[in-house]
Amino acid sequence: MSRGRAISAVAALTIALSLVAGQASARSSAQITVYAAASLTDVFPKIDPAQKYQFGGSNTLAAQITQGAPADVFASANTTLPQQLFSKGLCSKPVVFTRNTLVVVVPKANPAGIRSVYNLAKPGVKLVVAGPGVPVGSYTLQILKNMNLSGSVLRNVVSRETDVREVLAKVALGEADAGFVYSTDAKTVAGKVTVVKVPAWAQPKVQYGICVVTKSGDKTDAQMFVKKVVSKRGQARMLQYGFLPRVKKKR
Amino acid sequence: MKRTLLSCLITAVAIVTLLFLALPVIAIFAHTTPAHLVDQLSNPVVRDAFVVSLKTSVIAQALIVLFGTPTAYLLATRRFPGHAVAVTLVELPLVLPPAVAGIALLAAFGRLGLLGSTLDALGITLPFTQTAVTIAVAYVASPLYVRQAIAAFEATDPNLTAASRTLGAGPTRTFFRVVLPLAQGGLIAGLALSFARGLGEFGATIMFAGSLQRVTQTLPLAIYAEFDQNFDATLAMSGVLVLISVALLLGLRIGLTWQRSPSKRSLYLFGPSASG
Numbered sequence: 001m002s003r004g005r006a007i008s009a010v011a012a013l014t015i016a017l018s019l020v021a022g023q024a025s026a027r028s029s030a031q032i033t034v035y036a037a038a039s040l041t042d043v044f045p046k047i048d049p050a051q052k053y054q055f056g057g058s059n060t061l062a063a064q065i066t067q068g069a070p071a072d073v074f075a076s077a078n079t080t081l082p083q084q085l086f087s088k089g090l091c092s093k094p095v096v097f098t099r100n101t102l103v104v105v106v107p108k109a110n111p112a113g114i115r116s117v118y119n120l121a122k123p124g125v126k127l128v129v130a131g132p133g134v135p136v137g138s139y140t141l142q143i144l145k146n147m148n149l150s151g152s153v154l155r156n157v158v159s160r161e162t163d164v165r166e167v168l169a170k171v172a173l174g175e176a177d178a179g180f181v182y183s184t185d186a187k188t189v190a191g192k193v194t195v196v197k198v199p200a201w202a203q204p205k206v207q208y209g210i211c212v213v214t215k216s217g218d219k220t221d222a223q224m225f226v227k228k229v230v231s232k233r234g235q236a237r238m239l240q241y242g243f244l245p246r247v248k249k250k251r
Numbered sequence: 252m253k254r255t256l257l258s259c260l261i262t263a264v265a266i267v268t269l270l271f272l273a274l275p276v277i278a279i280f281a282h283t284t285p286a287h288l289v290d291q292l293s294n295p296v297v298r299d300a301f302v303v304s305l306k307t308s309v310i311a312q313a314l315i316v317l318f319g320t321p322t323a324y325l326l327a328t329r330r331f332p333g334h335a336v337a338v339t340l341v342e343l344p345l346v347l348p349p350a351v352a353g354i355a356l357l358a359a360f361g362r363l364g365l366l367g368s369t370l371d372a373l374g375i376t377l378p379f380t381q382t383a384v385t386i387a388v389a390y391v392a393s394p395l396y397v398r399q400a401i402a403a404f405e406a407t408d409p410n411l412t413a414a415s416r417t418l419g420a421g422p423t424r425t426f427f428r429v430v431l432p433l434a435q436g437g438l439i440a441g442l443a444l445s446f447a448r449g450l451g452e453f454g455a456t457i458m459f460a461g462s463l464q465r466v467t468q469t470l471p472l473a474i475y476a477e478f479d480q481n482f483d484a485t486l487a488m489s490g491v492l493v494l495i496s497v498a499l500l501l502g503l504r505i506g507l508t509w510q511r512s513p514s515k516r517s518l519y520l521f522g523p524s525a526s527g
Contacts, residue, residue: 036287063479111362123394126379128461133480158379162475170461174363 035061037077038163043241057163059133072216077135079209088111094209099244100182104196111179122153128176131160140180142204291487299465300473311388318424345394349454356459383460392449396441403437
């Protein structure tokens, strides 16, 4: 190897390494990273298209934040997970920014003939739910408990998915006979699935919590984002996508 | 002077490379105490995932050997129109993103897939079953065995095969008594790599087979599912997978060195298996 070549090789290596390093730390000003529940996949970019988003099971995201992931805002499909991060000093005190309800979705062809939640107990039904640590998974368990169906329906579970959109995908593809998702998720693939309602009396309290991550390098913009979500405009967007107002209206 | 500088530089780069590769593996074991890791192995989630992984892997590898060996032999010894296409087909799963493999398997074998209605008529539903896991593993891991097997068969000396035939052994006998023993080293190496790759299968499995404890939840799926619940369990499972991979690669190195020594090699050719 000639000296010239050696030098250019070193130069190339240095450039490559600095690019990697740059990617790891660089953050263009004012753009923050929002870790948000999978059910918010469609609505959050509509509220603020300028930010970077990472969607997934709230529990996975919370675990990543605990392990030091570079998130600025955490928006969870429950209040338990952000509350846990708050008590560990990892994020600010969470506020409720929206609410939701659960439904059962079945493929348009409805091969198992599911017409009510009770039909899910029929032998042979291929039911897909989210894992017990995922918020929608624990809500599912609550519904089944409320309806006294835990034993008979849980026998039919063929897969425990890592977030609500995975549950939805398996049903929309027609591979599963039914799945528990948020009513807002069902709306995103309306042409592929039919909604079977879960009775109001069996619904769990589904509240979404949002907080600013303590280690965020840009707390001002993170707080701005939270404000945007709870603002009138942000809330109008949430309603447009089928979410419920953050405060339950008193009758 | 120039030379020493260069060699210093190369050594430094090599050290950085090795550190980069070693650090994540060391970190798995550094995070908790060994006793704690062993403790986690009795965790039912870990145990069940281990059993599912082992069972599906063993069946998948048996299928890969059973179907892959003749295919590799054909591709190594015959030239026919479409040969290049066939080899590409064999190699494709190796470079295909696992998620694409999962979608492809669903599109082919899913309920609404190409063969879905045919399978349905036979009363077979594949998605969400252990069979689906086995199929995903076999699809994704097979190239590692078949490629190696093709290379091993291509490397066998045609003179030895010809000699066997002139000495009166039929093609079947020649294959089992001469070709297979000659290619043995390569075949075992391919199998070890294929096994290691299959054990780590994630993307295709989660899409095609779902994830359910005791049924379809393999070690990698359990690692993903437990990540937020029980970090220690994920470390324990990761540790198990690292140890298996290291054991396989190490065994392979030792086995191959042993094979290459000429005195041992003659044992294969003229030993009891070849003369009997």
